[in-house]
Amino acid sequence: MAKKLTLVTGGAGLIGSQIIEDLNHNGNTDILVVDHLGTTEKWKNLQRNFFQDYFEKDKFESLLDSNNSLLNEISEIYHLGACSATTEKDATYLIQNNFHYTKKLAEFAVSKNIPFLYASSAATYGEGEFGYNDKAPIENLKPLNMYGYSKQLFDLYAKKMGIADKLVGLKYFNVFGYGEAHKGEMRSLVLKGYEQIRDTGKLKLFKSYKPEYKDGEQKRDFLYVKDASKISIYLLSERKYGLYNIGRGIAETWNDLANAMFAAMGKPVNVEYVEMxxxxxxxxxxxxxxxxxxxxxxxxxxxxxxxxxxxAEYVRLLLEETT
Structure with a gap:
């Protein structure tokens, strides 16, 4: 049987569901979705998309372990499934979900010569003391949290095992956009702030505790989810293997983001700086x-x-939900 299925893990998540939507727009509905829906509202992200089948993560892992014949139909893999909570403290859980699961999928893909894309993270760069250069050696990087370290572990593993040049690894920076409502405290400030401004007319930002940064002047490389998806699909479809930064290359402040949000919502800027x-x-x-x-x-x-x-587009989509 000819290979035809695109596997998308984390397919009900923010980036995964956008990738599926874009694949649909490109005429591809032969998609196998893997995720863990649990009791969240993440299932709603699947409603806008078309795909062939869905498996819960545990069920799919059992298919991998048993070398199920369905696996022979897979032609490419977008592996976005992971625990993405930067505040998660259960290191064992993170190692299992973000490192071992990725290892298992990558080894399967390499053994079958299947193009494989996986999500690393900008969190691997830590405080940025070694810069944010995706051409530099990764061994010296010191993530600030266990989430970042769990992503760093696989980057290091792929390099050590000599398979990094057979994979597309993406260090996503601050991705935001429609489809993140299920993420709880890990939702972007755009969504959290939209709710704050809607309900109170005010937005809360963290104070700065470094003298070189004024309150709200901490900087991020913000990337719209639609752009994250386009880049991801391009790199895998064109077989551009390697480990890449995925951002815009522009650092903007939380105050810049706040100004954009108030403008999109047609309200005067009203920011309160709160303790971290x-x-x-x-x-x-x-x-x-x-x-x-x-x-x-x-x-x-x-x-x-x-x-x-x-x-502005994201806020418009949020407003359309309520009309």
């Missing part, structure tokens, strides 16, 4: 910005949506 939880103070990134030379050299042709336009 003690549990975050030593694990908080004050600056992230993707160095983009490596991905630019692949010939990626589509460009990126600026912050104000992406926030």
């Amino acid at each position: 939880p003690e549990s975050l103070k030593g694990k908080y990134q004050y600056y992230t910005c993707a160095e983009m030379e490596k991905i630019n050299q692949t010939g990626y042709p589509f460009g990126y949506t600026n912050l104000r336009d992406s926030v």
Whole structure:
């Protein structure tokens, strides 16, 4: 039987569901979705998409372990499934979900010569003391939290085992967009802030505890989920193997984001700077910005949506939910 199925793990998540939507727009509905829906509202992300079949993660792992014949139909893999909570403290859980599961899938893909894309993270860069260069050696990186370390472990494993040049690894920076409502405290500030501004007319931002950064002037490389999806599909479909930063290469402040949100909602800017939880103070990134030379050299042709336009579109979609 000819291979035809696209496997998308984490297919009900923010990036995964957008990738499926874009694959649908490209005429592909031969998609196998894997996720863990649990009691969240994540299932709603599947409603807008078309696919052949769905498996819970545990069931799919059993298919992998038994070498089920369905696996012979897989032609490419987008592995977005993981625990994405940067505040998760259960290291055993993170190792199992973010490291061992990725190892198992990658080894399967390499053994069958199946194109494989996986989600690493900008969290692997820690405080950025070694920069944000995806061409630099990864061995010295020191993530600030266990989530980042669980992602770093697989990057290191792939390099050590000599398979990194047979995979597409993506260090996503601050991705936001429609389809993240299920993420609880890990939702982007755009969604949290939309609710705050809608309900109170005010947005809360963390104070700064470093003198070189004023309150709200901490910086992030914000990336719209539609752009994250386009980049992901391009790199895998064009077989551009390697480990890449996925951002815009532009660092903007939380105040910039706040201004974009108030503008999108047609309300006057009203920001309150609040204390950061003690549990975050030593694990908080004050600056992230993707160095983009490596991905630019692949010939990626589509460009990126600026912050104000992406926030405006996202807010419009949120408003449409309530009308």
